[in-house]
Amino acid sequence: MHPIVEVSPRDGLQNQPRPVDTRAKLELIDRLIAAGARRIEATSFVNPKRVPQMADADAVMAGVPRDAGVRYAALAANVRGATRAVAAGADELNVVVLATDTFGERNQGAHREQMLETYAQAAAIARADGLAVTLTVGASFGCPFEGEVPVETVRSLVEDALALAPAPDELCLADTIGVGVPAQVLELAAAVRPLLGDSALRFHFHNTRNTGYANAVAALATGPVVLDASAGGIGGCPFAPRATGNIATEDLVYLLDRSGVPTGLDRAALASVAEWMRDELELPVTGQLAAAGDFPAVAV
Amino acid sequence: MHPIVEVSPRDGLQNQPRPVDTRAKLELIDRLIAAGARRIEATSFVNPKRVPQMADADAVMAGVPRDAGVRYAALAANVRGATRAVAAGADELNVVVLATDTFGERNQGAHREQMLETYAQAAAIARADGLAVTLTVGASFGCPFEGEVPVETVRSLVEDALALAPAPDELCLADTIGVGVPAQVLELAAAVRPLLGDSALRFHFHNTRNTGYANAVAALATGPVVLDASAGGIGGCPFAPRATGNIATEDLVYLLDRSGVPTGLDRAALASVAEWMRDELELPVTGQLAAAGDFPAVAV
Numbered sequence: 135m136h137p138i139v140e141v142s143p144r145d146g147l148q149n150q151p152r153p154v155d156t157r158a159k160l161e162l163i164d165r166l167i168a169a170g171a172r173r174i175e176a177t178s179f180v181n182p183k184r185v186p187q188m189a190d191a192d193a194v195m196a197g198v199p200r201d202a203g204v205r206y207a208a209l210a211a212n213v214r215g216a217t218r219a220v221a222a223g224a225d226e227l228n229v230v231v232l233a234t235d236t237f238g239e240r241n242q243g244a245h246r247e248q249m250l251e252t253y254a255q256a257a258a259i260a261r262a263d264g265l266a267v268t269l270t271v272g273a274s275f276g277c278p279f280e281g282e283v284p285v286e287t288v289r290s291l292v293e294d295a296l297a298l299a300p301a302p303d304e305l306c307l308a309d310t311i312g313v314g315v316p317a318q319v320l321e322l323a324a325a326v327r328p329l330l331g332d333s334a335l336r337f338h339f340h341n342t343r344n345t346g347y348a349n350a351v352a353a354l355a356t357g358p359v360v361l362d363a364s365a366g367g368i369g370g371c372p373f374a375p376r377a378t379g380n381i382a383t384e385d386l387v388y389l390l391d392r393s394g395v396p397t398g399l400d401r402a403a404l405a406s407v408a409e410w411m412r413d414e415l416e417l418p419v420t421g422q423l424a425a426a427g428d429f430p431a432v433a434v
Numbered sequence: 435m436h437p438i439v440e441v442s443p444r445d446g447l448q449n450q451p452r453p454v455d456t457r458a459k460l461e462l463i464d465r466l467i468a469a470g471a472r473r474i475e476a477t478s479f480v481n482p483k484r485v486p487q488m489a490d491a492d493a494v495m496a497g498v499p500r501d502a503g504v505r506y507a508a509l510a511a512n513v514r515g516a517t518r519a520v521a522a523g524a525d526e527l528n529v530v531v532l533a534t535d536t537f538g539e540r541n542q543g544a545h546r547e548q549m550l551e552t553y554a555q556a557a558a559i560a561r562a563d564g565l566a567v568t569l570t571v572g573a574s575f576g577c578p579f580e581g582e583v584p585v586e587t588v589r590s591l592v593e594d595a596l597a598l599a600p601a602p603d604e605l606c607l608a609d610t611i612g613v614g615v616p617a618q619v620l621e622l623a624a625a626v627r628p629l630l631g632d633s634a635l636r637f638h639f640h641n642t643r644n645t646g647y648a649n650a651v652a653a654l655a656t657g658p659v660v661l662d663a664s665a666g667g668i669g670g671c672p673f674a675p676r677a678t679g680n681i682a683t684e685d686l687v688y689l690l691d692r693s694g695v696p697t698g699l700d701r702a703a704l705a706s707v708a709e710w711m712r713d714e715l716e717l718p719v720t721g722q723l724a725a726a727g728d729f730p731a732v733a734v
Contacts, residue, residue: 276729276730281729281731311729313692316693317692317693318693342722343685343689343722343723343726343729344641344647344667344681344685344722345685345688345689347647347648348647348648348650348651350648351616352651367644381644382644385643385644388615388643388644389644389648392613392615392618393616393617394617421644422641426612426642429576429613430582431581
């Protein structure tokens with residue numbers, strides 16, 4: 135069974151200009167669970183002035199169903215966020231550092247060493263309370279400010295991060311602005327896998343330039359990976375100009391199902407979630423399965 | 435240099451509900467040539483009652499620049515179309531057969547043996563005049579009427595087709611309705627490559643369910659291939675319900691450029707063609723490079 139992290143409630147919503155209320159977010163999470171999602175990035179404990187859509191992080195975490203066999207992750211960028219995530223009952227903490235100093239300073243007001251130090255502090259808080267810890271390296275495939283990000287920049291950052299205490303349970307390489315190509319996926323995986331030890335490898339792709347699904351397939355070819363996806367293909371980064379659209383969970387599951395890779399997710403149910411997002415929440419759905427129809431066609 | 439066939443003037447336009455006049459088609463071809471295209475599927479010699487957008491096939495072929503080092507292909511489904519293509523001065527003839535009898539009967543009023551016989555007659559006419567011949571097997575990845583198409587169905591059709599006289603210079607496996615996944619690309623390539631002899635292998639992908647670019651990458655991994663792409667990602671099949679969008683040339687070239695695979699095409703120029711299609715021809719552009727911007731960003 136191939137592991138997928140559903141990120142629509144967090145990355146999918148964080149940059150939407152239209153406010154989505156807490157009730158709708160919880161209904162989204164319920165619908166995702168009904169479609170088979172068992173690992174959900176539910177919200178982000180960040181500055182509500184910078185990411186207003188995530189201002190209800192505590193309320194979302196207070197409202198999610200706790201008896202559904204689902205692990206809920208929350209994102210944080212600093213110690214304050216980690217503390218809030220622990221208090222809110224997150225099962226996992228996802229701490230983001232940026233691959234480049236320029237993006238780090240614009241996004242988090244911190245350069246590389248400061249971000250790593252913040253990671254270590256936040257991770258220690260989470261681990262002390264029993265949360266699993268993911269370290270996400272944002273902009274691993276390219277930076278909106280510095281341009282190309284050399285593989286060695288990512289590799290050395292990962293090496294330094296894995297040497298910190300506590301080491302993350304999982305390392306996530308994120309194509310925050312949707313510029314990555316499959317050749318980069320292969321290069322980055324080859325560069326970081328030897329460093330990982332017991333940590334899992336996860337990838338986060340946006341389909342901004344139509345490379346996201348090819349990147350996901352490339353990632354799967356490198357060995358065991360966890361993949362992020364967002365129902366409806368909604369999503370973006372508020373600090374990355376023109377970054378839009380995570381890969382859509384329903385389209386990824388279509389690809390994997392028909393390739394014989396089980397995911398535990400129900401693509402028809404996910405396509406219905408995408409239709410609901412489009413019709414009821416008026417969100418910009420980029421996943422195509424709902425519009426194109428499934429294949430082979432379901433008999434009517 | 436990786437070979438790409440530009441199909442926007444044919445597959446890109448054939449199903450557009452808004453008429454595109456001959457002058458605009460010739461301007462499109464000029465713009466594609468300026469962006470580096472050297473192999474262009476320019477038009478289709480088919481029944482204008484069934485495909486009105488291609489009613490000006492003779493005029494298009496009469497108007498293309500002949501001194502640009504470009505090879506022009508024309509599509510035909512029967513002897514009449516092949517004869518017209520030869521008379522119009524096409525450099526290549528692309529003859530389509532369908533992988534399933536049901537699609538063949540709906541699209542061309544012919545079943546498998548009839549389509550193969552038609553191929554042989556049309557190919558003989560083209561070859562006698564010195565045209566290169568492509569045999570396209572439509573619906574190789576799935577049929578809108580019969581559903582899944584077994585690999586063996588395609589393999590045996592290709593085997594029979596390659597035994598005909600004349601054998602095609604090139605075999606194209608087409609995902610006519612955009613349902614294919616990378617695992618199918620690998621299976622189909624493995625099944626047909628041993629049959630090919632001197633014939634080249636070509637793939638035609640639609641991105642209808644967001645698998646098209648991943649399929650293209652999978653095809654490249656199987657060995658030498660030719661890939662079809664359509665500037666702006668426009669395109670569809672008038673006989674395949676809801677089939678929309680070839681893979682966009684500019685997005686494919688972005689992926690290949692940044693993977694170190696040269697194509698001879700200028701992705702910035704192609705993105706400009708896509709913008710022109712969108713703004714001047716009011717065509718539904720699905721390629722994303724023009725909207726998202728190139729990366730690394732061009733200094734302004």
